[in-house]
Structure formats: C-alpha cells, structure tokens
Amino acid sequence: MTNTKTKTDMPAPGTRGAPKFSGRAKKLEEFWEAFKDAAKACNVMDDDKAEVALRYVKRKMDKRLWKALEGYEGPKKNYANWKKAVNDIYTEDEKDYQMDLTDLNKLIHRNSKKKISKERHLLKYHRNFILVANPLVTDSTIAPQQKDIYFWQGFHPKNQKAILERVNVLKASTHKPSDILTINDVLEAGKFLYSSRSFEQRFRLKKAKGNEDEQRKKRQKQKGKALKKKKVEVTTKRVSFDMGRVEDPEKKRLDEVEELSRKLSSMRVNDTAYA
Known part of the structure; x- marks a missing residue:
C-alpha cells in the first residue's frame, strides 16, 4: 500500500x-x-x-x-x-555529557523520600538508577559492589524493611546479616512484594480499603452528631383561656321580652307608661 x-x-x-x-x-x-x-x-x-x-x-x-x-x-x-x-x-x-557521582547521589536522595507501593515504581527507579550508575561503573568511578549499596540506599526505610524481610525468607539458609544485598536480590523481593498479583499487595489494598470504609463511617457518624447539635429546639407553650361565664345573646333577648311582657301585664291601658 x-x-x-x-x-x-x-x-x-x-x-x-x-x-x-x-x-x-x-x-x-x-x-x-x-x-x-x-x-x-x-x-x-x-x-x-x-x-x-x-x-x-x-x-x-x-x-x-x-x-x-x-x-x-x-x-x-x-x-x-x-x-x-x-x-x-x-x-x-x-x-557527550555523562552523569557523575553528584547526579547519582541526587537520584538516591530523591527516591529515598518516596514510598514504593507498586511494581512499576520499583522498575522505574531501577531504570533511572542504571542510566546513571552503569557509566560510573564502566569508567571505574564506583565499584560494582558500591553500585549495589547505592541502589539499596535509594529506598524508603519502610520499603527497605519489607524487602529485607522478604530476602531473609527467600535466602534464609544463605543470607547473613552482614551480606550486602545485590540489585538482583532487591528486585526479586520487590517484585514479589509490589506485584499486583501478589497476596501481600492484594492484602494491603484490601486493608487500605477497609481502613477507608472505617474512616468514612466515622466521618458520617460525626456528621450525624453535628446535625443533632444544630437541630432547632422547639419549645411548647401552654396558653390558658379565661373560661368565665359567657352570656348568650339570644337568651338575653328572650329575658328582655319576658320582662317587658311582665311589666305590660301589670299596667292599665290608660297608664302613661303603657303608651
């Protein structure tokens, strides 16, 4: 085409x-x-x-x-x-600018401030590290063993603890406390810990979700309490009415007619008041 x-x-x-x-x-x-x-x-x-x-x-x-x-x-x-x-x-x-030891130290310092939680973060750090460190090994600025040490120093303390625990499990019979962890050892342990398919990672995500749900419920509960406090208070007032005698107008009129009839019956036709 x-x-x-x-x-x-x-x-x-x-x-x-x-x-x-x-x-x-x-x-x-x-x-x-x-x-x-x-x-x-x-x-x-x-x-x-x-x-x-x-x-x-x-x-x-x-x-x-x-x-x-x-x-x-x-x-x-x-x-x-x-x-x-x-x-x-x-x-x-x-x-032809080449990275130097200062660049390597900057990378290590910057990365050690970040906690790794995913495999892709681990591999990204590894890519950035070898881009700077490998030329330094080639020109003998640093030794291969120093490269391993520098790589390890670029991890957050919490990540170091988790990775070290995993290495001790994987190499329980051969690893000694004084042994320097190689880059391969660290990557193997890190991939296991931070792979989305690993049990540890799924457990951490589930735990994080559980904590998030718990926090949400707690916020809702606090919100409910706040609404109750703001609720308008209703005061009931009792009103008393004077239930004294109330005169019926119709009855009054009938009484007046009756009184008038009584007076008329006692009067004569030629009385001045009768007229």
Missing part, C-alpha cells in the same frame, strides 16, 4: 511520540534520530525539513538561534548544511 502521508501528518509538538529538543545538548542526537524517523514516515521533503524540525524545538531562544544559522533559508538553503551548523554550536563535551 502506497504511503500517502505528507508533512501535515507530522505529530503535533508535545504529543506522544513527537520529536522534542528541550535545550540539552546531550539529547541532540536523540532528537535528530526521532525527527529522521518521523520525517521519513510522513514523506517530508529535504527543502521542508529545517522548517518542520524547528517546530519541535521547545525553547524560543533555541528556535531563534537555529533559525539564524546558515542553511535554514535563503539562497543557501540546505537541510544537511543547516543540521551540521546546529551541531557545531554545541561543544563535544556538552553533547
């Missing part, structure tokens, strides 16, 4: 898999390789490569610098010459 991709199909800067140059000269060769693969996959022409490559340069200062170099544009526009000009503005020492 014919590849019909063009430069418009290049990955957007900052997205996964896109080339990226953040300003570190030691990453320059890695950037060129990533750009070469992406440009080839999208059939980017040589005349367009410099312009397209510049999209993946992160810092504005580097963008301005690279754009000003010979070969980027104008009559002498040439991608190969421009790429060489970019490489030439960085020293070989910058491009």
Whole structure:
C-alpha cells in the first residue's frame, strides 16, 4: 500500500511520540534520530525539513538561534548544511555529557523520600538508577559492589524493611546479616512484594480499603452528631383561656321580652307608661 502521508501528518509538538529538543545538548542526537524517523514516515521533503524540525524545538531562544544559522533559508538553503551548523554550536563535551557521582547521589536522595507501593515504581527507579550508575561503573568511578549499596540506599526505610524481610525468607539458609544485598536480590523481593498479583499487595489494598470504609463511617457518624447539635429546639407553650361565664345573646333577648311582657301585664291601658 502506497504511503500517502505528507508533512501535515507530522505529530503535533508535545504529543506522544513527537520529536522534542528541550535545550540539552546531550539529547541532540536523540532528537535528530526521532525527527529522521518521523520525517521519513510522513514523506517530508529535504527543502521542508529545517522548517518542520524547528517546530519541535521547545525553547524560543533555541528556535531563534537555529533559525539564524546558515542553511535554514535563503539562497543557501540546505537541510544537511543547516543540521551540521546546529551541531557545531554545541561543544563535544556538552553533547557527550555523562552523569557523575553528584547526579547519582541526587537520584538516591530523591527516591529515598518516596514510598514504593507498586511494581512499576520499583522498575522505574531501577531504570533511572542504571542510566546513571552503569557509566560510573564502566569508567571505574564506583565499584560494582558500591553500585549495589547505592541502589539499596535509594529506598524508603519502610520499603527497605519489607524487602529485607522478604530476602531473609527467600535466602534464609544463605543470607547473613552482614551480606550486602545485590540489585538482583532487591528486585526479586520487590517484585514479589509490589506485584499486583501478589497476596501481600492484594492484602494491603484490601486493608487500605477497609481502613477507608472505617474512616468514612466515622466521618458520617460525626456528621450525624453535628446535625443533632444544630437541630432547632422547639419549645411548647401552654396558653390558658379565661373560661368565665359567657352570656348568650339570644337568651338575653328572650329575658328582655319576658320582662317587658311582665311589666305590660301589670299596667292599665290608660297608664302613661303603657303608651
């Protein structure tokens, strides 16, 4: 099937898999390789490569610098010459920068502050560690046994305790308290402890969930108590009515008529009051 991709199909800067140059000269060769693969996959022409490559340069200062170099544009526009000009503005020492013991100590200190709870965290630390430590062993800055010690020092004390207990179980007959744990020993124990498939990990997750449920119930109970305290207090008042004698208007009228009839019956027709 014919590849019909063009430069418009290049990955957007900052997205996964896109080339990226953040300003570190030691990453320059890695950037060129990533750009070469992406440009080839999208059939980017040589005349367009410099312009397209510049999209993946992160810092504005580097963008301005690279754009000003010979070969980027104008009559002498040439991608190969421009790429060489970019490489030439960085020293070989910058491009070949190697991690040193200071970098290793920083990694160890930073990682020892974090508690590992998952296997992927363990393996990530291992990857970062060998990236810094292996070149130091190669150039004899540190000995292989020191490498094991440094690796161990990069664990949080709680992780060290758990891993050591597991190593003692695995190597009960051979491991001595004075023995230095090798990286392989630590990884074997750590993978067992922090694998999502291990009983210990499932038990810890279950226990953590149980504690979370307990805390939630406790919060709900406290909330209920608080609501009771805020409940409006209702006071019942007794109202007394004066239940004294109430005169019936109809009865009063009948009494008046009766009284009037009585008076009339006792009077004569020629009495002045009768009229």
